[in-house]
Structure formats: C-alpha cells, structure tokens
Amino acid sequence: MKLPRVQCPGCKRDVAVAPAAGQLTKGRLWRHDHPGLRRDANGDLVSCSRSLEIVDLPVGGRQMELDIDEPDTAPGTETGEAYALF
Ligand SMILES: [Zn+2]
Numbered sequence: 001m002k003l004p005r006v007q008c009p010g011c012k013r014d015v016a017v018a019p020a021a022g023q024l025t026k027g028r029l030w031r032h033d034h035p036g037l038r039r040d041a042n043g044d045l046v047s048c049s050r051s052l053e054i055v056d057l058p059v060g061g062r063q064m065e066l067d068i069d070e071p072d073t074a075p076g077t078e079t080g081e082a083y084a085l086f
Contacts, residue, residue, distance in 0.1 A: 003030070004058045010050030011035040020054055027057045 003016040008029060017027035034046040 006055055006058055008032065008048060008050050009053070009055070011048050017055060017057060019057070023054070025057055026054050029053045029055055 003018055004027075005014045006017050006027075006029070007013070008015045011032075011034070013032065013035070015032050016030040018030060020026045020028045029050060029052060031051045032048050034048045037046050040046050
C-alpha cells in the first residue's frame, strides 16, 4: 500500500502518513529520524519530535464531495409503496 506523504511540521521533510483509526481526515505521521541526529550517545535511534503526530491528511485522502442535483420528489415516493421496506 502506498501511503500519501505530507511535510513534517518539525523537520520539513516529506513523511508518509498512515490513516488514523476513527478519523477520516486525520492521519499519523510515520516515525522518522530526527534531522541530523540519527542515534544518541547510547546508540539508540532518535525520532523527530513530530514523529507519530496526528496531522490532517492531504486533500487527496479526503472523501470526495459529489455535486448532484437531487430531484424534489423521487419516483415512487408519493405513494410510499416502492419504499415500504420495513
Ligand atoms: Zn520530522
């Protein structure tokens, strides 16, 4: 799966963003290294301070808005017979 990319607000690099559970327009920045400091003195990986932050997904990831003219009355609704499903 190819993830969309957004610019990290911290280090300004393009970082993959994964959809966040339950939030259609939000995503979580992929973990990425701190700019210029990959490992600390102990040899542990250092993450950018904005790693895993919740950000807005790029526009392409949002739900499309359809512009459809709906008729005032749909066929069959005047009697109710066609939609008496319950
Ligand atoms: Zn960053």
